[in-house]
Amino acid sequence: MRRLPLTVLAASLILAVGNASAATQTTIPAAAVKAAEQLRDKAMNDNTSYQIVESLTTEVGPRLAGSPADQRGREWAIAKFKALGFDKVYTEQVSYPLWERRSEHAEIVAPFPQPLALIALGYSSGTPKGGLTAEVVRFDSLDALNKADPASVKGKIVYVDARMERHKDGQDYAIGSAIRVGGPVIASKMGAAAFLLRSAGTDAHSRTPHTGVTGFKDPKEAIPAAALSNPDADQLTRVLAFGKPVSIKLDLDCGITGTYTGANVIGEFTGKKHPEQIVAIGGHLDSWDPGTGAIDDGAGVAIAMAAAKLIGDMPQRPDRTIRVIAFANEEMGLWGGKAYAEKHGADVAKFQLGTESDFGARKVWRMSASVKPEARGAIEQMAQVLAPIGVAYDAKMAGGGGSDLSQMHAKGMAALSLTQDGTDYFDFHHTANDTLDKIDPKELAQNVAVYAAFSYMAAQANGDFGSAAGAFANDAAED
Incomplete structure (x- = not known):
């Protein structure tokens, strides 16, 4: 065999290494990019999504987990998947505590008697028959409650008074939800009789309280817990400012009454080349009960x-399976997402993206991703397709996968975050005002364009996005 000169051999090795490196990169074929652009444009003028959410909120309405409407919602989802032509439709059981709301009432009894608009929180216990009356003690933050002397709280109604402000990314919900979830638990451990908070919401002028879940894990440790509307919280704060003892009568009829078995409802369009590989998208089917669950999360x-x-x-099925999951009982603890991850987590490597x-139905304005480094180029290709409809790619921010699919992401699924404009989302979130009129059909269609385009490109990609057990354990460091 003739020996190559050293310089030629070195050049050959460099070229070989370069080709090998290129071969590991995940890319979107040009034909798939073009098809995704066509999907994007078609979706922007398609009203299927609005018809779906209109159907759900009208024919089923509020879908509190475990309520009679929960079953109706599942039946609706199965029928809708079939009517839309999905290749495969099935359910997977999800069990969880059955919490029921029957009634709630509150009033200031001293020093200035008057009613208060409030709503019980998920996993709250009920009050004794006839209600309870106790003095109120106010804290301006969760940290202040944490630092309080338990003796100052024992036997009283704890009231945490912290106001959320509007932000495009909804960042203040981290404050509001932490108070709603953690505050009742802290108050219970200190011996409080009950817990109230200023609603975790941004509407300043509506006497419409925001419900939501607490962090109670054991019904024996639960105390009555409720949220005041923002104007009623303002009123209570003003009354407290007089410096006189303030007493409230609280009457909640609610609590855990057993265990319920519901289900995630799943529909698939089966991939023609790699049917076992999954592009997973979805939303949660349940909702809180005051409104009709339009923006949270019928949309x-x-x-x-x-x-x-x-x-x-499309004329041909995509290479990989598109799987849509309508998750059960997200609202009271991600039960559907956790059950799904428990069942499918061992196969996380089969999940493409x-x-x-x-987060409502306003336009998607930001995309971020948690993928392997070799797939960043493919994400850039997606970003270029989505940029014309107002989506900016933040390459430094992790992608969490959304609420329920965050559980699969925690197992190692490559994930996106597609952030909608949440400026007014917390005006309506978890309230009686979460109704269909809050959805703009054109803005909803933009969301569909984003989801259709990225899902198709992920399904057609040459290569994967890095899903593997434990693959994204360090996501927190990327934010």
């Missing part, structure tokens, strides 16, 4: 269903 279910249908209507829509 998310509708966005995912409509995006998948657009892909399913995933994310869930659960």
Whole structure:
């Protein structure tokens, strides 16, 4: 064999290494990019998603987990998947504590008697028959409650008075939800009789309180817990400012009454080349009971269903399976997402990419991703397709996968975050005002365009996005 000169041999080795490196990069074929652009443009003028959420909120309405409407919601989802032409429709059981709300009432009895608008929180216990009356002690933050002398709280109604402000990314919900979830637990451990908070919401003028879940894990440790509307919280704060003892009578009829078995409802368009590989999208099917669950999260279910249908209507099925999951009972502890991750976590490497829509129906304005380094180029390709409809790519921010699919991401699923404009989302979130009129059909369609385009490109990619057990354990460091 003739020996190559050293310089030629070195050049050959460099070229070989370069080719090998290029071969490991995940890319989106040009034909798939073009098809995704066509999907994007078609979705922007398609009203399927609005028809879906209109159907859900009208025919089923509020869908409190474990209520009679929970079953109706599942039946609706199964029928809707079939009507939309999904190849495969099935359910997977999800069990969780059954919490029921029956009634709630509160009033200031001294020094200035008057009623208060409030709503019980998930996993709250009920008050004794006839209600309870106790003095109120106010704290301006969760930290202040944590630092309080338990003797100052024992036997009293704890009131945490912290106001959320509007932000495009909804960042203040981290404050509001922490108080709602953690505050009742802290108050219970200190011996409080009950817990109240200023609603975790940004509407300043509506006497519409915001419900939501508490952090109680054991019903024996639960105390009555409720949220005041913002104007009623303002009023209570003004009354307390007089410096006189303030007493409230609280009467909540609610609590855990057993265990309920519901289900995640799943629809698929089966991949023609790699049917076992999954692009996962979805929303949660349950809602709180005051409103009709339009923005939280009928919109998310509708966005995912409509995006998948657009892909399913193409002349050929995508290379990989598009799976839409309508999750059970997200609202009271991610029960559907946790059950899904427990069942499918061992197969996380089969999940190409995933994310869930659960932040309303305003336009998507930001995309971030948690993928392997070799797939960043493919994410850039997605970003270029989505940029014309107002989506900016933040390459430094991690992608969490949304609420329920965060559980699969924690197992190692490559994930996106597609952030909607949440400026007014917390005006309506978990309230009686979460109704269909809050959804703009054109803005909803933009969401579908985003989900359809990215899902199709992920399904057609040459290569994967890095899903593997424990793959994204350090995501927190990327934020």
